[in-house]
Amino acid sequence: xxxxxxxxxxxxxxxxxxxxxxxxxxxxxxxxxxxxxxxxxxxxxxxxxxxxxxxxxxxxxxxxxxxxxxxxxxxxxxxxxxxxxxxxxxxxxxxxxxxxxxxxxxxxxxxxxxxxxxxxxxxxxxxxxxxxxxxxxxxxxxxxxxxxxxxxxxxxxxxxxxxxxxxxxxxxxxxxxxxxxxxxxxxxxxxxxxxxxxxxxxxxxxxxxxxxxxxxxxxxxxxxxxxxxxxx
Numbered sequence: 001x002x003x004x005x006x007x008x009x010x011x012x013x014x015x016x017x018x019x020x021x022x023x024x025x026x027x028x029x030x031x032x033x034x035x036x037x038x039x040x041x042x043x044x045x046x047x048x049x050x051x052x053x054x055x056x057x058x059x060x061x062x063x064x065x066x067x068x069x070x071x072x073x074x075x076x077x078x079x080x081x082x083x084x085x086x087x088x089x090x091x092x093x094x095x096x097x098x099x100x101x102x103x104x105x106x107x108x109x110x111x112x113x114x115x116x117x118x119x120x121x122x123x124x125x126x127x128x129x130x131x132x133x134x135x136x137x138x139x140x141x142x143x144x145x146x147x148x149x150x151x152x153x154x155x156x157x158x159x160x161x162x163x164x165x166x167x168x169x170x171x172x173x174x175x176x177x178x179x180x181x182x183x184x185x186x187x188x189x190x191x192x193x194x195x196x197x198x199x200x201x202x203x204x205x206x207x208x209x210x211x212x213x214x215x216x217x218x219x220x221x222x223x224x225x226x227x228x229x230x231x232x
Contacts, residue, residue, distance in 0.1 A: 001022075001025075001028045001029075001223055001224075001225050001226075002028070002029045002030075002031070002133055002135055002140075002223070002224040002225055003022055003024065003028060003029070003030045003031070003221055003222065003223055003224070004030075004031045004032075004033060004140075004142065004185055004209060004221065004222045004224060005018065005030065005031075005032050005033070005209065005219065005220065005221045005222075006032065006033035006034060006035065006061075006144070006186070006187025006188075006209045006210050006220075007033075007034070007035040007061070007187045007188070007209075007210040007212075007213065007214065008032065008035070008036055008040070008046060008213065008219060009035055009036070009037070009038055009039040009040045009043075009063070009101070009213065009214035010036070010037060010038065010039055010040025010041060010042050010043035010046055010104060010105065010214070011040040011041075011042070011046070011213050011214060011219060012040070012041075012042035012043075012045040012046040012049065013042070014213055014219040014232055015046055015049065015219070016049070017219075017232045018219055018221050018230065018232050021221075021230050021232060022221055022223070022230055024055075026055060027055075028055060029055050029057065029133075030053070030055060030056045030057070031056075031057050031058075031059065031131055031133070031142050032050065032056060032057070032058045032059065033059045033061070033142055033143065033144050033185065033186060033187045033209070034058070034059050034060050034061020034062070034063070034064055034127070034144030034145070034166060034187060034188070035061035035062065035063045035064060035144065035187060035188070035210075036050070036058065036061070036063075036064055037063055037064055037067045037102075037105045037124075038063040038067065038100070038101035038102050038104070038105050038214075039101040039104065039214040039215075040104065040214055041104055042108070043104065043105045043108055044105075044108040044109065044111075044112065044120060047120055047123060047124070048120075050123075051119075051123045057128065057131055058126075058127045058128070059127060059128055059129070059130060059131055059142055059143065059144055059165075060124075060127035060128065060129060060144060060162060060165075060166050061144040061145070061166050061187065061188065062144065062145065062166045062167045062188070063100070063101065063102075064124055064127055064166075065162055065166055065167075066097055066100070066102070067097070067102065067105055067124060068121065068124050068125060069093065070090075070093045070094055070097045070102065070106075071109060071117075071120075071121050071124075072121065073087070073089060073090040073093055074086070074090055074094070074106075074109075075117060075118065075121060076090075077090050078114065078117070094106060101214075129143075129160065129162055129165050129166070130142060130143045130157055130160070130165055132157070133224060135224050135225055136225065137181060138181045138182075138183065139179075139181060139182045139183070140183050140184075140185050140224055141157070141182065141183070141184045141185070142185050142186075143165045143166075143170075143184065143185075143186050144165060144166045144186060144187055144188050145165065145166055145167060145168055145169055145170065145186055145187070145188035145189070146164065146165065146167075146168035146169050146170045146186065146188070147160065147164065147165070147168070147170065147176060147184065148160055148161065148163065148164025148165065148168045149164065150176055166188075169188065169189055170184060170186050170188075170189070170206055170208070171206075172189075172194055172201065172203045172204065172206045172208060173203060173204055174204055174206075175204040175205050175206075176205070176206075177205065180205065182205065183205045183206070183207060184205065184206050184207070185207045185209065185222070185224075186206070186207070186208055186209070186210075187208065187209055187210035188208075188210055189208055189210060190210055190211070190212045190215070190217070191208050191209075191210060191211050191212070191220075192211075192212060192217065194208060198211040198212055198217035198218045198220075198231075199211065199220075199229075199231075200220050200222055200229050207222065209221075209222055211231065218231045218232065219231070219232050
């Protein structure tokens with residue numbers, strides 16, 4: 001079976017509860033469409049759990065990308081012995097990150113050993129920009145947030161930037177492909193903004209699965225084989 005989640009935001013316990021609910025097996029595949037970190041209390045535990053599972057495929061989200069940028073600066077200062085006196089660039093980046101939910105991620109990261117810090121940063125840097133799943137004659141394009149400048153004729157997915165895929169929004173009322181067997185699955189936008197509920201939203205071959213678990217909503221999971229929806 002193929003499953004998709006998104007925007008877990010450090011909610012490690014909810015993630016484990018969902019894995020138990022869907023009864024994830026080693027032969028199954030789980031795609032996580034970004035925003036693994038920030039807001040929630042246990043982002044490092046969540047990242048380590050994901051890294052230990054070879055059948056979990058993470059796609060980068062905007063919060064993950066920002067975390068990489070800030071933590072890379074922080075690691076540079078740490079390796080230069082400047083943890084007690086961070087550079088002005090690092091301090092400015094940290095302050096901006098904290099405004100959008102990065103505080104807990106930063107706190108948990110600092111508690112790690114230097115080796116653990118590097119392992120976490122390396123894992124985040126391995127997140128893919130997108131994934132594509134071919135299931136029962138249907139194609140699912142899996143991104144965090146959108147397809148950016150999609151109107152450029154013939155542009156292949158591999159040429160899209162992180163900004164295109166992790167920071168720009170899907171237009172959920174537009175069908176991007178004439179082929180009805182092609183679907184875009186994304187997170188990023190809370191489904192409550194789209195339909196007024198913390199439920200998976202589907203429209204014009206677009207599927208949004210961010211049900212705002214970090215803001216009092218639910219963690220959602222979609223089985224791509226059966227379209228069964230799971231919530232915790």
